[in-house]
Every structure is written in structure tokens, then in C-alpha cells.
Amino acid sequence: MNEWRVIDTGFIGAAENMALDKTILRVVNEKKSPPTLRFMFFDKPVILVGYNQNVADEVKVEYCIENKIPINRRITGGGAILMDRGALGWELVAQKDVLPKGPVENMYKLLCEGCVNALQKLGVDAKFRPHNDIEINGRKVSGSGGTEEGDTFLYHGSLLIDFNVELMLKTLNTPLEKLKDKAVDSFKERMTWLSRECNSVPKVDELKESLTKEFSNVLGFNFVYGDITEYEKKQYNDNLNYFRSDNWIYQNIRKKKKEYHSSIYKAAGGCIRTYLIFDRNEYISQAVINGDFFVYPSRLLRDFESMLKNCRVKDIESKTNEFFNAQKWEIPGVTPADFITAIKMAIVSE
Structure with missing residues (x-):
């Protein structure tokens, strides 16, 4: 079995997490670091848009600025999300030869199965929902997505332990706004979080341990707890200012805002x-x-x-x-x- 590094970078900011995504992907691709499972957290509520999105389309920018809620951009695609201290982020970075052959949906299913199995081992009735979601009782509890550089992939997901629905509706542009007073209830029909579904919510350390074991099982690797290398720290420091910049965050701007x-x-x-x-x-x-x-x-x-x-x-x-x-x-x-x-x-x- 291959040996993977497992790291936990703790509670840090949006730009810091995005810079680490890029750094680890690049350095693993250079084969200067081993395949990596990283656990990530955000130190305050943040808005993350997908790589291909326009911030003005997806985010209530004025509200976020007034309330000092950082906005940033992921290196992966997908939709805009609210992340806060109630969300556990996980990501896998490795050479693509560990993945199943065929369409990208095969990768989605395999990697989501690791998270599904981890939750099931903790007594949570989680299931995979194509293309790349995990659900409990028909409601989404985790989304995921990925990107690549060279022959290396990065695939990450967010697992909601707790969630602030009202803040999400205040910060993101969503069709649910059109439902006015029913927006919160309509959102709750579609998404959920562990503290809502579980009589006894698994502790964060239990979730990380279970995720590590089940990702190890589905991908066939031995895990060793480690840390960011000095080389990665240098690359990260070189990248950080760019991931804090408007050039990164507000790219893909269009004059006309996306309409419902x-x-x-x-x-x-x-x-x-x-x-x-x-x-x-x-x-x-x-x-x-x-x-x-x-x-x-x-x-x-x-x-x-x-x-x-x-x-x-x-x-x-x-x-x-x-x-x-x-x-x-x-x-x-x-x-x-x-x-x-x-x-x-x-x-x-x-």
C-alpha cells in the first residue's frame, strides 16, 4: 500500500486555505511531497465561489463587506458556498493513477464513498447522491469537487456539522430567495447538517479518524500523520498575497449580473x-x-x-x-x- 501524509491545518482564513490548496496540489505534482489528506477549517464565516463563477452573480457583496465576511475563490469549480466554524473540510491530493479508469463520475463515486462509509461507521445513515453529493434522509450534507495539475488531482468536500441557514440567505444569491418567507424552510428541505440529524453528534476528532480510515480503505493507502514541509511553507508564503488580491477574487467579472x-x-x-x-x-x-x-x-x-x-x-x-x-x-x-x-x-x- 502507498503511504499518504495526513495533515490538519486548523482554523485559518479563506485566502490561507485557498493558497494551501494550490500549494499542496503543485508540490505533490512536483513529487516533492507525498500524496496528502488534509483536514481544513475556517476561522470565521466566509463565502467561497467556484473557480468559473462571477462574484457579483453569486454573492451579496455589499452585505458581506458591511458585515466583514470575507469572499474568496476556490481553485475548483462548482457553486458558491458559505463555510464557517461548523463545517469540516477534507481534501485528497495525489497522482491520478490511484483513481478508477473511465468518466470523472467514477472518481466522484469512489471518493464520496470514503466519506459515506466514514459517516456510516459512526451511525449516520449517509448515502451517495450522483453526481458528487452525500445525503442524509434525502437532504444534502456534503458537496464535493475537484481540479488537477499535471498528473495530479485535488478533490475536496465540505461536511456540515452545524449550519447557519439565515446567514447563507443573507450572503448568497439563490433562487430560494424568490420563495420569500418560505426560503428557510425550502432550504431545509434540500440540505441538512449533522447536529440536525444526529441525537449524538460525532466529535470532530471522531469524524477525522473515521474519514482517514475509510479513505485509506477505498484508495488503498497507509496513513502517516505529518505537517506542512518547509518547501511548502515557502511556496505558500509566495502565493498568499495573490490569493488575497482582487485580481484572484474578482476575476470572471461580467458587466451584466446573472438573472433568475x-x-x-x-x-x-x-x-x-x-x-x-x-x-x-x-x-x-x-x-x-x-x-x-x-x-x-x-x-x-x-x-x-x-x-x-x-x-x-x-x-x-x-x-x-x-x-x-x-x-x-x-x-x-x-x-x-x-x-x-x-x-x-x-x-x-x-
Whole structure:
């Protein structure tokens, strides 16, 4: 078995964590450090946008500045998130030859399984949700994503131990805002955290130990506790000012702010309310679907929203039909064609 280094960099700031991401990825790729599992924490609430996102689209910048909530940018893609002291971050950095062959979804599944297994060993009924989420009772408790440099990958995730829903809604632009007074409840239908789900919440040290063992099992490595090397410290110090700079944080700025597209469509079984955000008018980056109809199983629409994320606009019809054909479901008076119509109406809305 390969030997991996396990490090815990403690509670530090947003720029510091992002600079460490880049440093460890680069140095492992240079083969000057071993494959690494890092546990990371944030010393205060921070907003992290995905590498390809526009800050103005995703973040309520004025509120964050007024309330001294740092904004930064990950080196990985994905959506904007709130991280605070109630979230445990984990990341794996190693050569790509340890990963399964085939599409990137194979990597997502394998690495998320490590986290799922770790939670299950602690008595938490966690499950993998394609493409790259972990859920408890149908609600997302952990998201993940990755990037690469040379022949090395970095894959990281956030595990919510506790969470401040109200602060998230104050700091991030989200379709759930459109639900006004129902926003908090609508968010809680979709996401959760360990302190909400567990009678006895695992301690952070228990979570780290279980994660280390289960990542070791799925990837086949022996772990050795270590620390940042002197070479990494130099690289980190050289990078840190850049990750604090506006050039890093506010790149990808567009003059026009991203708009929500919405529709209300009356099907036989009730109204379908659809809220969408697009990336470059080609992909759906966020989708929220609600209505006054009855859905069996109750989690069906949450899974449908997950499927729509990153779906090409031109593939909406085929992907929707494929989704509903792949499982058992009942929505009296509402058909897949109704959802397709509702989504298409939202796409062309102003």
C-alpha cells in the first residue's frame, strides 16, 4: 500500500486555505511531497465561489463587506458556498493513477464513498447522491469537487456539522430567495447538517479518524500523520498575497449580473413553479422546482433538481425523460412533459 501524509491545518482564513490548496496540489505534482489528506477549517464565516463563477452573480457583496465576511475563490469549480466554524473540510491530493479508469463520475463515486462509509461507521445513515453529493434522509450534507495539475488531482468536500441557514440567505444569491418567507424552510428541505440529524453528534476528532480510515480503505493507502514541509511553507508564503488580491477574487467579472429565470405553469395536478440560473446561457447552474401537487416519493423533486444542475439547455427534454423513466414515481395530474414545458417557459422568460 502507498503511504499518504495526513495533515490538519486548523482554523485559518479563506485566502490561507485557498493558497494551501494550490500549494499542496503543485508540490505533490512536483513529487516533492507525498500524496496528502488534509483536514481544513475556517476561522470565521466566509463565502467561497467556484473557480468559473462571477462574484457579483453569486454573492451579496455589499452585505458581506458591511458585515466583514470575507469572499474568496476556490481553485475548483462548482457553486458558491458559505463555510464557517461548523463545517469540516477534507481534501485528497495525489497522482491520478490511484483513481478508477473511465468518466470523472467514477472518481466522484469512489471518493464520496470514503466519506459515506466514514459517516456510516459512526451511525449516520449517509448515502451517495450522483453526481458528487452525500445525503442524509434525502437532504444534502456534503458537496464535493475537484481540479488537477499535471498528473495530479485535488478533490475536496465540505461536511456540515452545524449550519447557519439565515446567514447563507443573507450572503448568497439563490433562487430560494424568490420563495420569500418560505426560503428557510425550502432550504431545509434540500440540505441538512449533522447536529440536525444526529441525537449524538460525532466529535470532530471522531469524524477525522473515521474519514482517514475509510479513505485509506477505498484508495488503498497507509496513513502517516505529518505537517506542512518547509518547501511548502515557502511556496505558500509566495502565493498568499495573490490569493488575497482582487485580481484572484474578482476575476470572471461580467458587466451584466446573472438573472433568475422563472415560470408558473398550471398542470392538471397543480402549479409548477420553476426558478433557474444559467451559466453562459448553455448550462443550468441552479434549479428550484416547487408546486402545490403531491409527489411520491417525497424526495423526487430534490433528485430532479440535482439532475438538472449542469445540464445543457438543449438536453432538457431528453434528460428529463431519462430521469423519470429510470425510477418509480407518482405525481397525480403531473407528467414529465409538464416539467419540460415549465422549464422551457422559465428558459425563455425575461
